[in-house]
Amino acid sequence: MEIRYESSPREVERMNTSELRENFLVEQVFVEDKIQVVYSHYERLIVGGAKPVNNSLTLGTYDALKSEYFLERRELGAINVGGKGYILADGQRFDLDKLSCLYIGKGVKEVVFHSEDAGNPALFYILSAPAHASYPTTLYTKEQAFPMTIGAPETSNHRTVYKYIHADGIDSCQLVMGLTILHNGSIWNTMPPHVHDRRAEIYLYFDVDPAHGVMHFMGKPDETRHMWVRNHQAIISPPWSIHSGAGSASYSFIWGMGGENKDYTDMDFVDLNLLR
Ligand SMILES: O=C[C@H](O)[C@@H](O)CC(=O)C(=O)O
Numbered sequence: 001m002e003i004r005y006e007s008s009p010r011e012v013e014r015m016n017t018s019e020l021r022e023n024f025l026v027e028q029v030f031v032e033d034k035i036q037v038v039y040s041h042y043e044r045l046i047v048g049g050a051k052p053v054n055n056s057l058t059l060g061t062y063d064a065l066k067s068e069y070f071l072e073r074r075e076l077g078a079i080n081v082g083g084k085g086y087i088l089a090d091g092q093r094f095d096l097d098k099l100s101c102l103y104i105g106k107g108v109k110e111v112v113f114h115s116e117d118a119g120n121p122a123l124f125y126i127l128s129a130p131a132h133a134s135y136p137t138t139l140y141t142k143e144q145a146f147p148m149t150i151g152a153p154e155t156s157n158h159r160t161v162y163k164y165i166h167a168d169g170i171d172s173c174q175l176v177m178g179l180t181i182l183h184n185g186s187i188w189n190t191m192p193p194h195v196h197d198r199r200a201e202i203y204l205y206f207d208v209d210p211a212h213g214v215m216h217f218m219g220k221p222d223e224t225r226h227m228w229v230r231n232h233q234a235i236i237s238p239p240w241s242i243h244s245g246a247g248s249a250s251y252s253f254i255w256g257m258g259g260e261n262k263d264y265t266d267m268d269f270v271d272l273n274l275l276r
């Protein structure tokens with residue numbers, strides 16, 4: 001498991017492209033027949049992916065956690081961005097079509113990821129946060145996820161937001177998770193941008209055409225930086241940073257957070273005149 005430490009706004013101001021990418025971009029989330037994870041010291045979020053193809057994949061624990069099993073002191077959300085699959089949580093089976101989300105609570109000892117069809121494997125995106133209590137393991141399909149359409153074609157940010165794990169959705173300790181689908185022809189996510197110093201956020205870009213990409217913007221609103229991001233890559237966004245992107249074509253992304261509250265609407269919007 002790779003460990004990523006925090007960087008201060010002062011450090012980020014001085015980073016060049018490769019330093020920004022080393023600190024904030026996760027280049028490979030899905031590796032065939034592996035569970036791949038990165039431990040971020042921002043809110044101690046663990047981000048990663050499980051891509052079972054020829055075998056099922058069991059979520060083991062990691063040295064850095066000093067725990068008997070992964071979810072001993074953690075909770076986890078998994079969203080499938082690939083073909084049909086299922087997850088066994090202590091033996092109980094949950095089927096996940098593309099864009100279904102499974103929340104797995106603290107205390108579940110065995111988590112196993114399966115694909116239905118090796119020819120079209122499931123891609124389980126994983127986000128996990130420390131947890132102090134156990135909430136029920138719960139599945140939401142995309143249809144259950146409170147779709148909300150925002151933005152407009154005129155501003156190239158027309159998009160539908162699906163909220164799965166949050167204050168009014170699936171219960172959790174601190175994990176918040178959902179996804180956003182850009183409408184055809186719209187390219188901007190989270191524009192106008194916002195910050196929420198109470199929560200760190202992690203993005204996974206998906207359904208990005210391989211011939212295209214997304215320019216992702218981060219940094220303090222008056223000190224922005226950018227990174228070119230491809231399909232199935234993740235971005236770690238510090239609490240003080242904006243997180244926004246413009247694609248060379250439409251795309252989708254999963255957003256997930258941990259921190260002080262689970263209130264999706266708690267965002268401090270940035271006046272576009274103040275961006276630098
Ligand atoms: O804090 C919330 C997250 O940044 C995302 O929900 C924003 C988003 O999906 C969007 O505006 O497109």
Ligand SMILES: [Zn+2]
Nearest residue numbers: 194196201243
């Ligand atoms: Zn946000």
